[in-house]
Amino acid sequence: MSTLATIPSPSFNSIDIGPLSLNIYGLAIALGVVAAVWLFGRRLEQRHAGTADDASAIAIWAVLAGVVGARLYHVATDWDRFVGNYGDIPKLWTGGLGIPGGLLLGIPVGLYMAHRRGIPLSIAATCAAPAIPLAQAIGRWGNYFNQELYGRATDLPWALEIDADHLVENPATGEMFAVGTTFHPTFLYESLWSLATVAVLLYIDRRWRPTGGSLMGLYLVAYGIGRFWVEGLRVDPADDVGPFRWNQWVALGMVVGGLALFLILRRHPDPPPNPALVDADDESHDGVDGVERDSEPDDATGPTATDEPSPGHDRPDDEHEASELDADDAR
Template sequence: MLSSLPAGVLANVVTSIPSPPVSYFDLGPLRIHVYALCIIAGIVIATLMTNHRLTKRGGEPWVVIDIALLAVPLAIIGARIFHVATHPGFYFGEGSNPWNITQPGSVWAIWEGGIAIFGALLGGAVGAWLGCRWTGIRFWSFADALAPGLLLAQAIGRFGNWFNQELYGWPTDLPWGLEIDADNAAFPAGLPEGTLFHPTFLYEVVWNILGVVFLLWIGRRLRLQWGRLFALYLIWYGAGRVVWESIRIDPSEIYLGLRTNVWAAIAGIVLGIVILIVQRRHFGSEPSPYVPGRQRAHGEALQSDDPTDFVDVSEPPASEVIHPAAATSTAAAK
């Protein structure tokens, strides 16, 4: 399909988006990859946003750090595993040495790019669940607090793909076409130097930022809790990813005519719908962001316009229940 495009694809181009000339810089003996900086910046901003939102719900300040200590490493591991598993030809082809950490293209060379958000969601979900069990935070309370920040982190992370000159779309003659170096290993064979491509990284950045605004607005307007806001995150991100993924030209495994990540995005949409349906069984506001019996021990003021958000309506511990007969005998003794 690409080789059939006319050579004059740039004839009517008014302007274009240049790719950064470098993807890393050296700081003494250390090589700092901009890709990694984008990922780290996204993690930091998502953590700050989640802490703010969860604290407003009644969570202890910075309890999110305890959850992140498990969620972030498992998210990165899951992201890499998912990418390697869905691109086996990159790492296990003839002549490759996938387990040699010193060789480019090894399964360990995460600094070269190659992490998948869907793997990050799976690994991060496991880590977040374990972290919530550790801290006593309700998993769905944490997920709802995380959703807008997670989408913003993904938008920031996409700039790493821009610096790496990767994950772009079909050739285009639109004014915002993306410039890719002709000597880039991923530059499609058969296309003339100077061909512009759809900047799918930018499409996803714009879509994700719009999603952040939408989630913040709809979450406040409808007071979405019990995992419903996170469900909308899955649907919003999945819907956009189906479109951007469908026009990307980087190699991918194809199943039933669709790229692997298109199927993953569809699965995310379905999961979001299932969460919305299943969580309809909950009415009203969550009584607390904590699991019953794990509420904060200290009594600082809770920040909320609606104090009922934080009232613990769970049953008291058995040790605090006074049997009616015992109450009667106590009154008689008086």
């Protein structure tokens, strides 16, 4: 069966701006972080729990911790590649970030920094839950430009082309894939899965308002399911433990742990909103250009009992008397 259409492999993985060269892998991660911080800050403001500045300050430490954790996880799970090449360990731009490690270190650090800024942990977790997969959805496109972490060979219409320099061994045969082979675009699958996770979490939060930070547990469940599926398609070298790849076992652990976290945390109520932020938000909605509007009367459909008639306007009794005089004159 011939391929009807394919996703072409990119011919570049960096953008040159004058003397500056921007690696697209790192740029994709940076754009994902920016989008996540925006959504996190917006949700903090909606709950009167923090501001966009709080979100930015928290993200600085959470992202740094997440990158370190993700890199250490990748190095630990692919140690054979770095033996004797220890200088390659900090080369993030060449690819190689393990999301489970990023979550393991980044989420606790982010929650700790939120606590330091007076934001309740449950609210911070709830606000961050859909922001994290938003970052992942954008960041996964870095794998596309690096031509890495693709799936098994396929001739589906949306199959991904990979150039000769980025082909890997076929785990089924132990030989290199032939030039021209097309593959499952697992970067695209995971990106779309992450976007769907964002939409579902936002809907659940709006519809049912799960408390206690339990929305973070649902994120872990969704991520674990998607990662287990995508990981099962990939052909990059990885350690197998029994019938599954190591990362699939980690994904299953996330599903179980996330479900337990959801069931435990949903029993705990959220703290009330920050009164100072509520008052500030109310003041920002009073009047126009900072001028407070006068309150409208309770009944704006007619005059009140104390209203006086306007000058030149006859009272109802006067009008009745005037009509009688006019009638006498007409007789």
